[in-house]
Structures are given as C-alpha cells and as structure tokens.
Amino acid sequence: MLSLTEENYLKAIYHLSGGGVKAVLTNELAEAMSTKAASATDMIKKLAGKSLITYEKYYGVNVTSQGKTAALLVVRKHRLWETFLVQKLGFHWDEVHEVAEQLEHIHSAHLMDKLDEFLGFPKIDPHGDLIPDNKGRIKTQPQVALDQLKSGYHGVIQAVRDSDSNLLKYLDKIGARPGIRIKVLGKEDYDESMEIVIDDKKVFVSKEVSQNILMTI
Amino acid sequence: MLSLTEENYLKAIYHLSGGGVKAVLTNELAEAMSTKAASATDMIKKLAGKSLITYEKYYGVNVTSQGKTAALLVVRKHRLWETFLVQKLGFHWDEVHEVAEQLEHIHSAHLMDKLDEFLGFPKIDPHGDLIPDNKGRIKTQPQVALDQLKSGYHGVIQAVRDSDSNLLKYLDKIGARPGIRIKVLGKEDYDESMEIVIDDKKVFVSKEVSQNILMTI
C-alpha cells in the first residue's frame, strides 16, 4: 500500500506527464510538490523501486502502466469526493479542492464503490473532468483537432497529425508538445487562425497548424 | 493542529479514562495503541507539552478540559462518519469502524458541519453512542443507578453514591471503578441481585451495592 506522500508524488507525476504522454523532470516535480529537487530524487527512486515509474538518471521519469493505474485510482477518489461535496453537501466548486486532497487518501475500495453508487455513477466531476472507473481506467477521450475547439475551451495535446519536421520544430518553439494544455481564446473568421494560450503565453496559430494538433478535451 | 498519531493517542486516553473520569497508566495506553510503553511515554510528554493532558511521572495521565474538547471533536467526526456510512451508503454497522478510523482525521470543521446538516443533525451514531457537538461538547447523560438498568443494557460507572470504605474496597475488588463499563446480564426477582459483566468477568452484586453505583448509559 502506498503512503500518502507516495500517492501525492505519483499523482503529480501522472498529471505533469500529461496522463503518461511525456517524461517529467526532477525540478518540475519538485516545484509541483513545493519541495526541493533532492527530495524529489529520493522519492523518484522509491517509486521506481516499486515499478510505478521508470527512471533514468538525469533524463527524467515516466509512469509505467502499473503506476498509471495507481495514479488513476487516486484521481478517481479525488473526483468522486469532489462530486459528493458539491452535489450532496452543497459545497461551492471552489471550496472542494483542499478537502478532496485529504479524502483522496482514504484507503477503502469498498467505500469508493459505495460512494460511486450513492452518487449515481457520475461520469464527470464538478470541474468537468472524467472520473476513472474502479479498475483505474479512464475512458479514452476521442481526439479532436485543435481547429475544432471553440473559444473558451481547453484541452491537452495528445499527438501531432503531420510529422513534417518544420511543423514539429515550429510547435516545439511555441511550446506545443504532447501533454501540454491549450486554451482557445478566439478564432479569426477571416483566415480561421486562432489565438491560444500555451504555458500562460498567448500565441496565434494558423489553420494549417491547428488542423494538425490532436487534442483530448 | 494535531497529527494523526497525536489524535489517535488523545482519543485512546480519553476513552481509557472513561471520558476524563480516571487517570490512564502508561502500559494501558501502550496496549490500547498496540505499541510499547516507551513509545507511549514519548507521546505522553508531547501531549502534555501541548496542555492536552497532565502527566505526573509514574502516576499516569489525565486529560485537561482542552484535551477533552480536542478528543471529543475527533469522536464527533468518527461518529458522524459512521452515521453517514450506515445511513447513506448502506454499510453494515460492523463494517464501518476501520474506515471511520481513517475519516475521523480529515481536517475540516466546515466539512463536518455540512455533513452533520446532510444527516439531519443526528444525536446518536449507529452504535447508539452520543455525537458531540461542533464545540466538542457532549450532552451530559443523566446518571442512573445500576439497579435501574435492564438486562442486556450497559453503561459506564460515573460515581459511587455511598462513600463507605467497605463498599469502595469491595467495588475495587470486583473491578468496579469509575470509567469502567458494566453490562447487565440478568436480575433475580427473589432478592433483586444482579449478574453483571465487568472486564469480561461475570459477577453477582446485591441490590444494596447496585443502588450505589451511578452510571451513564
């Protein structure tokens, strides 16, 4: 059984990796956990020893399928508790995070199945995120090209359709890599170019580019 | 804020002391916590340093009113969660303890008030125990003399009416001290003597004795 700290690190790795899409660096992880790189290194070794992640010195961390399942079971608990807090206890959506961060570490599969049933087997949580099932599986979201996304919506880059190296270099330059979240600010009717937010930076991309970025929403 | 371990020790002290009625010895506490006396001593010093208990070397521990309040707030959480598990999630009463032991350590007064409201402000939990209010107060239960108790019922010794030293010596001999739980097995119609259980031992007591033992049920 994982300790509370191990679960929190694993969940952070899962999220930082964009759901297992890309590697996570030690400093990224340390910052996400509000701790120091040395502490992150120690925990990385521990989780690698439990086969939840793979670790190559100086090159970062990837979640294994076992680690992904474990992370998704924590995510499931978090999202079911948030749903409970909002739907049954009348919490506002912005009050639930801190408490759900605690509740997600309660160890009882039976409890979560009962809660799931009590809530009517919800598919999404109050923030619109998908709730994984009790085997740690999350419905693979259908991929959508970025140009199909409406203003205000956001998604995570899953893949790039065209493998032209000029496109990939350009995407790399603007920070558009798999696992990265994009928000659509607006679309120009004239040329169908889009203004999007990547890493808190606003960028304009042409229709040719946005057609080639595959996202999950 | 108390750590999970501190909360568990404090709760154990509260219960072993019969709700603050009598002192708790180091070995008792160690056994209740499934740990060693040395560990109990360490934690006792820590809790005494936080003014939750008073501690006199070699003579045991007493909860302060501050400690009592803190313990009762944990008890409140435990009992509200048990009520939730049984009434809302359909748990059986014998499945709830382990999960409630975890849930009672979630830190959020707001959550407990909301849960209390959701459950309709229950006064007792599924085991029939009183639920303390959100200030850590528990309704003082009316005292009842042991001879008024019916078969099958149980209660905790709160005080002894007669201070005759022969009576007290006798009570001490059969293990009937304040804070100790008694269960009534049966009553003889002939002389109104009672068969009771104290510390898993069956004992017969006369009406003269049972009239003088004041209990809370």
Add this chain to the structure above:
DNA sequence: CATATTTTTTAGACTAATCTAAATTAATTA
C-alpha cells in the same frame, strides 16, 4: 524492612520524508 518483581522512564538506534551543501552530469556558449 529488605529484597524481588513489576512498571515506567531514559538512552540510543532505526525509518520515512525532508532539508542544505557539495559533487557530478548535462547543456550552453564563447
């Protein structure tokens, strides 16, 4: 009442998770 036994405390060590500071490796730049 002196000795033996039990209970409790103290001393020192161990693990998990953390930190700082130093050393090492990788990446960047001149």
Add this chain to the structure above:
DNA sequence: TAATTAATTTAGATTAGTCTAAAAAATATG
C-alpha cells in the same frame, strides 16, 4: 571544443514516531 552555467544527484543532518535494552522508581513479598 573548452569553459561556463544549469540541472540533478549524493552525502550528511533533522524531525516524528517507533523500537530494544538498560536504568530507575514504585509495588509486592518474604
């Protein structure tokens, strides 16, 4: 490509909670 800088790892220390073994205090016994 050599030197500099940035990222990462290692080494050693710290805290909370635990343990074992030894010392000290209280209690029981002869």
